[in-house]
Amino acid sequence: MSPPGAGQLLDGGPHKGPPGLNARLGPPLANFQGNPHCPNLPAVPNSKGEITVYVSSTFIDLEAHRAALKTALEKARYDVECMEKYTAFEERPLARCLADVAATDVYVLLIAHRYGYRPQENNPQRRSITQLEYEEASRHHKPRLVFTVDRKQLWLPEWIDKGADADDLAAFRAEVETSHGVNRFSTPDQLASLVQQALQALQAHRPPSMEANDPRARTYTTSELNAWVEHHQPQLSAAFLGLPSVQARQVHVPLDVCLTPAGAVAAEGPRLLNPEDLEPLLAAGGSQVLLLSGDGGAGKTSLAFAIARWWLQGEPGGVVRLPVLIETALGQGESVADRVRAWLGSQLAGAGGEHELPPELITALLAAKRLIPIVDHLSELTPAAREQLLAALPPGLVVVTSRSDDDGFKERPLSRIEPQRIAVERLQAFFLDYLRRRGQGDALSDDDLMPAQAQLKRIVGDKPITVLLAQMFIDDVIANREEG
Missing domain, CATH: 3.40.50.2300 (Response regulator)
Structure with a gap:
């Protein structure tokens, strides 16, 4: 929709009166x-x-x-x-x-x-x-x-x-x-x-x-936000990486993705994702959504956490960004910023007694993309819970995982990353990489992996499979070998 002309409100009505301080002259931009x-x-x-x-x-x-x-x-x-x-x-x-x-x-x-x-x-x-x-x-x-x-x-x-x-x-x-x-x-x-x-x-x-x-009119300079992130990074990084969902996905095997930047007509790839691919998204002004979409078991959440680890390490660009995981529906009247603030407050309560974080500080960190919420499993929420969350997105960048390609993000630019399935002929390489990252590189030899790949091919045919199915299969092969 084209923006209204000068002197017009968003609903098209003329702006007639003086801009009184308490008058509601139209919906917010x-x-x-x-x-x-x-x-x-x-x-x-x-x-x-x-x-x-x-x-x-x-x-x-x-x-x-x-x-x-x-x-x-x-x-x-x-x-x-x-x-x-x-x-x-x-x-x-x-x-x-x-x-x-x-x-x-x-x-x-x-x-x-x-x-x-x-x-x-x-x-x-x-x-x-x-x-x-x-x-x-x-x-x-x-x-x-x-x-x-x-x-x-x-x-x-x-x-x-x-x-x-x-x-x-x-x-x-x-x-x-x-x-x-x-x-x-x-x-x-x-x-x-x-x-x-x-x-x-x-x-x-x-x-x-x-x-x-x-004091609610308080704003924050970039240097103040940098200092806050630097001071709290060790504790908040450890807290995020210690979450059960993150712990369960410590092993991440990089796989091809298709990347569609906001405004692009066609997707890029398939190819491996690297931190620099996210640089335009982080550098852009305003608010954006990064949607990781795909079937169940495609590796969306694992990829989201891998991206979060990049940010915690200052990639890309040497700027540390702190992820905050949101896995459940919002409470009545709660916003995403409220949930972020509550989690941060709970983690920092024992560090110098910082129980109550100013809402303006949280909003500033979100708008500067120094705090980045990760909303996991959006498509699995009820329609009402989904609608509430979408209406309560904060400024800045929000990462979302969903099985749906379009979950109603109409108000802000949307970039999409879609993890690709594993081709059958690449399963052996995946198995080796997966075991190596688990510290079990010697658990199976090539002679063991070739029959495993052939067995899985007999089950699924020539169709590419999700990363979850591949992991479950090789875990089962190792478990049977250890028992036998």
Whole structure:
């Protein structure tokens, strides 16, 4: 569905009244729902009763987009603070910019392909004024809405940085996309519409009793999230790896998979999966689902846990991510984030007395993909339990195992991995690898394995078989040999 036009709500109705703080002006924008960096609007608007929005970006390459956004927001009775009010757009005074950011209610960041002007004074790290504005908004815990231009959007070559500016822009973009739910824009009108929807989502989710200095408005920087993960990784890694379901699948034999990235027309493979295949999924802004689908016994859960071990080891990219397993239906009124928070709290209760984890911290870790829920056996839940869980997905990345190719993930990009069955002619190699990983490499010789493969072929014919059936068969062969 195309986004609504500027000044329109998601249901198509015109935005008539002023954006009152407690008014519910429309349904939340999916990518910003629960975003920890868009926590709350302030308790008191400006003297005219308007919310102040600071628009931060480079200028010449986004002039049309900024103009459309400014016009739309002012029509909707937001007070827009922007560089157009200054005398020199690109070389705007740093002190005034940062003061305006500190005084604003909501900070909106637009990123295209230029890093922008670098102030000469009081800027030892030579950062662009746009990045300095973003850091000032972060320092003051302002709600931050981030929009980046769609990489497929055609762009003038002279408006695409090269060299050091391109490198610094890439680093800035990576930091922002790691910390925020990010929305992509193409046209000026689309950007104006998306920003209005995000602002409406902020207002709709602001608790009426929340004051500007309420601790629930707390947001977290990337460095704070890194420190939290680093501190708790040993204990939480041991807790996850010690779960009975994970222990039961310690032996994982890599097998071919078919991988279908979100938005792809056709699957890639079959081939072996490696950590780098997941890098685009982890680097993408916003929220995604990674669905591992296939028949019962195909190895979906085993593969999910193998991926989790990669993340615990910092693969790919050297970033540690902490998996949290969800194996049962949610309780009444419970969300996935609630379940994650409860499990973490139970594991950390004995480590320094950290019994109560702030919900905002959990949401921030989820949105940054430093915590990744693994929802196992989704297709085996009742329809009502499935529907409840799908409606309660957190921001960030969620891994799901299911026997169904489509379990109703309509609201967020879906990537799919499908473990492949084992061809009969590859059974002997599988048996050898499986036994070696179990520490039983000498349990059967090639002379033993060839008859075992032939026996299984007589049972199943030439049809490929699931990994579970192959494991059960070879386990039975070894058990009979030990008994005999």
